[in-house]
Amino acid sequence: xxxxxxxxxxxxAIAISIIEDDAQARKILAGWITRASGFRLAGEWGDAESAVxxxxxxxxxxxLMDINLPGMSGVEAVKRLKPAFPNTQFVMLTVYEDAxxxxxxxxxxxxxxxxxxxxxEELLAALEDVHRGGSPMTSNIARxxxxxxxxxxxxxxxxxxxxSPREQEVLELLARGYLYKEIADRLNISVPxxxxxxxxxxxxxxVRSRAQAVAKYAHLADGNGRPTRS
Numbered sequence: 513x514x515x516x517x518x519x520x521x522x523x524x525a526i527a528i529s530i531i532e533d534d535a536q537a538r539k540i541l542a543g544w545i546t547r548a549s550g551f552r553l554a555g556e557w558g559d560a561e562s563a564v565x566x567x568x569x570x571x572x573x574x575x576l577m578d579i580n581l582p583g584m585s586g587v588e589a590v591k592r593l594k595p596a597f598p599n600t601q602f603v604m605l606t607v608y609e610d611a612x613x614x615x616x617x618x619x620x621x622x623x624x625x626x627x628x629x630x631x632x633e634e635l636l637a638a639l640e641d642v643h644r645g646g647s648p649m650t651s652n653i654a655r656x657x658x659x660x661x662x663x664x665x666x667x668x669x670x671x672x673x674x675x676s677p678r679e680q681e682v683l684e685l686l687a688r689g690y691l692y693k694e695i696a697d698r699l700n701i702s703v704p705x706x707x708x709x710x711x712x713x714x715x716x717x718x719v720r721s722r723a724q725a726v727a728k729y730a731h732l733a734d735g736n737g738r739p740t741r742s
Contacts (some may be wrong), residue, residue: 526643527554530575530607531589537628541576541605544632548602551639558582560589567593570734572600573643576701577622579606579613587613587620589719605630615651618727624648628688647722654688675716682709716721 514709528545530553532538533619538556545553554570558564559582567575579586603624604617615627624642626635627650638648675683678699685695692710696703710722719725 513554525550525552527552527570527572527625528573528639528640529554529563529567529570529575530556531558531560531575531581531586532556532578532735533558534578544635551636560584560586566592567597567600574601574603574639576639577602577603579604579608579617581644585709587616589616589621590622591620603638603642603648605635609650609653609656611656614656615727618723621721621724623721625653625725627653644691646691647686647688647726675713679709679716682706683713683725686710686722 522605524574528551530538530545532541535558538558542553542556545551554572554577555563555566557566560577561583563575577586577590581589584592586604586606590604593600601623604625605620605626605628606617608614609627609722617625624638625648626638626648630638632651641648641669681699682695683699690698692703692706696706699706710725713725715718717725717728719728
């Protein structure tokens, strides 16, 4: 993706904060953000505790969060910070690609999940995507999430968690990172209808975000017996 799609207006730039304990990795990420048109660096920290009290002043649109941090983990940090910053999107940038880490992060309130080997242009495109309302995930991560829907019966016996076939379709597309307009086009329905389905999904799963819905339903449909994280 070229920079021609990114605005050079500093007032319109996407503010990115970085929480990463590896100093070299943090320096590289900060350089990518600083040099990219359409972005601005809104703080960088080596641990979550240092960032907690300063994010309010930095007002980031997106926080890139490592999972394996000293002290408070990245997942715990998202769980703590997301309620305080509901309009800030948290994207995990990590080496972990196992299901437990993925679902824990999404259930905590993360909106995206990327692996650290993600190339620069893909990372910048993912940051734009999450700022527009998407849920970017490295392809094999997204595949694991989507595969969770097929590990058990499509509609698990979960009482008020049970989703209709159409709701399952909408949720699976949400898990793949589709925007509401793209879901509407794919299913040949209107955007307001997509909104209605998403609202029903949230109500049935008792969640407040796309990522939490994906994480919770993946656990409900998981045939491995892992407990559901709400």
